[in-house]
Amino acid sequence: MHSLTDYIRLYFVIETQYIKARMQYRADFIISSIGMFFSSLATLGVFWVIFSSIPDLAGWTFLQLVFIYGFYMIAISPMQILFDNIWQIRFHVLQGTFLKYYFRPLNMMFYYMSEVFDLKGLTQLAAGIILLIYTSIQLHIDWTLARVALLIVTLFSASLVQISITLMAGCAAFWVLDSYPVLGLAWKLREFAPYPMNIFDGAFRFTFTYIIPLGFIAFYPSQLFLQPQQVSPLIYFSPIVGIGLFALTYWIWTLGVNSYTGTGS
Amino acid sequence: MKSYLALLRGSYMVGLVYRFGFLFSIAGNIIYMSVTYFLWHSIYHGRETMHGLTFDQTYIYVALGSAVFILLKTYVDWQMSYDIREGMIASYLIKPIDLQLYELFMSFGYFLMSLSAITIPTILLLIFVFRVEIPLGVGLLIFPFSLIMAYLINFCFDYFVGLLGFYTESVWGLSITKEIIITVLSGALIPLQFFPDAIQKILLWLPFQAIYYTPLTMVAQPTLGWDTFLPMLGIQLFWVAALFGLTRLFYNQAIRVLRISGG
Numbered sequence: 369m370h371s372l373t374d375y376i377r378l379y380f381v382i383e384t385q386y387i388k389a390r391m392q393y394r395a396d397f398i399i400s401s402i403g404m405f406f407s408s409l410a411t412l413g414v415f416w417v418i419f420s421s422i423p424d425l426a427g428w429t430f431l432q433l434v435f436i437y438g439f440y441m442i443a444i445s446p447m448q449i450l451f452d453n454i455w456q457i458r459f460h461v462l463q464g465t466f467l468k469y470y471f472r473p474l475n476m477m478f479y480y481m482s483e484v485f486d487l488k489g490l491t492q493l494a495a496g497i498i499l500l501i502y503t504s505i506q507l508h509i510d511w512t513l514a515r516v517a518l519l520i521v522t523l524f525s526a527s528l529v530q531i532s533i534t535l536m537a538g539c540a541a542f543w544v545l546d547s548y549p550v551l552g553l554a555w556k557l558r559e560f561a562p563y564p565m566n567i568f569d570g571a572f573r574f575t576f577t578y579i580i581p582l583g584f585i586a587f588y589p590s591q592l593f594l595q596p597q598q599v600s601p602l603i604y605f606s607p608i609v610g611i612g613l614f615a616l617t618y619w620i621w622t623l624g625v626n627s628y629t630g631t632g633s
Numbered sequence: 634m635k636s637y638l639a640l641l642r643g644s645y646m647v648g649l650v651y652r653f654g655f656l657f658s659i660a661g662n663i664i665y666m667s668v669t670y671f672l673w674h675s676i677y678h679g680r681e682t683m684h685g686l687t688f689d690q691t692y693i694y695v696a697l698g699s700a701v702f703i704l705l706k707t708y709v710d711w712q713m714s715y716d717i718r719e720g721m722i723a724s725y726l727i728k729p730i731d732l733q734l735y736e737l738f739m740s741f742g743y744f745l746m747s748l749s750a751i752t753i754p755t756i757l758l759l760i761f762v763f764r765v766e767i768p769l770g771v772g773l774l775i776f777p778f779s780l781i782m783a784y785l786i787n788f789c790f791d792y793f794v795g796l797l798g799f800y801t802e803s804v805w806g807l808s809i810t811k812e813i814i815i816t817v818l819s820g821a822l823i824p825l826q827f828f829p830d831a832i833q834k835i836l837l838w839l840p841f842q843a844i845y846y847t848p849l850t851m852v853a854q855p856t857l858g859w860d861t862f863l864p865m866l867g868i869q870l871f872w873v874a875a876l877f878g879l880t881r882l883f884y885n886q887a888i889r890v891l892r893i894s895g896g
Contacts (some may be wrong), residue, residue: 399806406813413817418676420829421683426675488806549657556661560668567675572667 375478383485390487400488408441408495411562426567432594433562435503440562440586441496443526448489451531453481454538458547467630476625477618509593522589522603525610529584530558532613535621542624561585577602584609636730637738644742655750658703662755666696666763684826686853693765694824694853698845700755701780702821704747705787705844707740710811713795714804722891733881736792737785744784770855775862779848782869787844789876790815796880799887820846824853840872 370378390397412434419430428436447454457480460466469480504511537554541547561582565573576582588603670692677688686694713736716722725735759765767773794811798804816822819841825833836842847865850857 393803395801396803396806399801399810400803401806403806403809403813406810410813410817414822417823417828421827422676422678546654549654549661553657553661553664556665560664563668563672564675567671568668569671572671 370474375475378474379478379482382482386483386485387487397487401491404488404491405495408492411559412437412499426564428564431503431506433564434499435507435594436564436586436590437562438496438499438503439523439526439590441492442500443496443523443585443589444530444558444561445489445493445496446527447531447534448492449486451481451535452486452489453484454535455551456484457538458541458551461541461628462545464630466628470625477621504593507594515593518592522592522606525606526585526589528610528614529581530561532610532617533558533580533582535617539617539620539624542628557582558585561587563587581609581613637734640735640738641742641745644739645746646742658747658751659754659758662699662703662751663758665699666755666759669695669699670763684824686824686826689765690853691824693759693767694849695822696759696763696765697756697852698821698849700752700759701783701845701848702816704744704752704780705784706747707784707788707791708743709736709740709788709791710794710798710804710808712736712739713792714798714808717798717891718803726888733792733877733884736795737788740788740791741784767852768855770857771859772851772855772857772862775866776848776851776855779851779866779869782866782873783844783848785873786840786869786876787815789873789880793876793880793883796883796887799891815841815844818842819844820849824849840876843869843872 415430415433415437418425419433423429425433457466460469469476472479509515534551534554537550538547540550544550557580560576565576565583565587568576573583577584577588584606588600589606591599592603673688673692673695677683677691681687683691713722716725725732760767790811794804794807797807801807818836818839820828820836821844825836825842825846828836836846843865847869850865851862
């Protein structure tokens with residue numbers, strides 16, 4: 369068995385080599401980063417156009433929504449950067465190349481995900497951080513030590529929720545021929561995470577809180593900083609939601625990996 | 634012509650294999666339509682009209698927009714990039730067919746497939762489950778023609794990015810950038826009326842509005858009449874001709890740099 373420090377050291381070794389290899393395609397990296405940057409800004413553009421007609425959306429101002437969006441962009445970055453290989457599961461499973469991951473004395477999920485380190489995701493992370501800093505200055509958010517700690521904990525849980533939802537969808541590949549539609553649905557759902565949950569009626573709010581907990585990716589945690597007096601007590605469960613969901617996902621992954629029998633070439 | 638029709642039939646049949654996927658696409662559409670319903674409900678906040686549009690008109694516009702969005706996905710850029718990387722593009726180039734028409738007819742099979750499997754069910758859902766009343770008007774009659782022209786314009790952009798694949802290693806960044814530019818500037822997500830006036834004027838001069846804004850307006854406000862719709866169709870026709878011509882010219886340039894390895 370390897371210890372956690374072994375894995376962290378190993379991860380750095382693998383990714384250093386990976387980044388060196390990727391840097392051969394410098395133009396591709398630059399174009400992809402620009403693409404990532406634009407796609408991050410699209411939703412902001414939509415907010416901006418909408419707010420040119422209305423003063424607030426269900427009680428939220430433009431700046432507050434930008435704050436939520438910044439939080440969201442940071443929260444989805446770990447999935448983009450560290451777990452981008454989720455999208456390839458279906459190809460590996462279909463073509464039989466998934467078999468190679470069984471033959472290393474390493475944790476399989478670690479080995480599989482370490483194969484890709486998505487550099488363009490760093491653009492998204494940077495844009496998220498800039499938006500969060502800019503809006504917290506504009507909104508006069510007082511960053512006490514306790515709040516910073518809260519930010520880190522909630523971001524960590526939010527990232528786990530996002531990783532879990534996408535990875536679960538990706539794992540569908542172990543059971544169905546083409547998991548792309550499932551992944552596509554998960555990807556589309558993700559886009560609703562930065563919307564204020566109070567625009568939804570009961571059934572949808574319930575679904576996005578308890579069944580597909582999109583609310584925990586950005587809205588509920590952001591409320592802690594934007595409207596500390598109106599926070600729903602739910603948010604204090606966010607680490608449990610994040611860790612619990614990831615544990616469930618890991619279990620599904622293990623089931624999938626164990627049931628995979630390979631394909632003939 | 635006959636050989637192109639064979640391509641069309643072939644790609645339609647390939648699309649049929651992925652029946653399972655349609656269920657998820659429709660499910661995704663239902664969720665999207667519900668979410669946009671709540672979103673626009675909060676935006677209207679009891680107002681009768683905004684920028685001359687009632688809530689119903691705006692909702693038909695954005696909900697139908699999501700169905701059209703799936704329909705207009707040609708995947709031509711991804712497919713071409715894949716074919717270039719794998720060297721398969723060579724086998725198309727040596728055949729006595731035109732690459733542009735080849736890609737068009739291949740993707741048009743998927744268009745017919747998604748039309749019957751995703752877009753029409755979505756419209757039926759919109760009418761019978763979401764209980765949206767679409768008023769009858771001349772706009773509905775010309776909507777199909779407008780939609781096909783929108784498809785052709787969108788195809789030109791995808792094909793253009795596909796040709797750029799002759800120059801770069803991967804088209805991921807270019808495809809995403811193209812998609813975002815089209816989605817935001819075409820009025821796919823918000824009717825153009827909601828944009829600030831100055832920006833609206835600029836957008837009407839660009840080809841993107843002919844992809845979403847034009848066909849969607851014909852269904853959202855079908856009673857506007859021929860005076861409005863005829864110029865809109867004319868502009869669409871202009872962009873179809875212009876972009877088809879431009880991409881053909883660009884092909885002659887791009888084909889010179891193509892290097893194929895493997896295959």
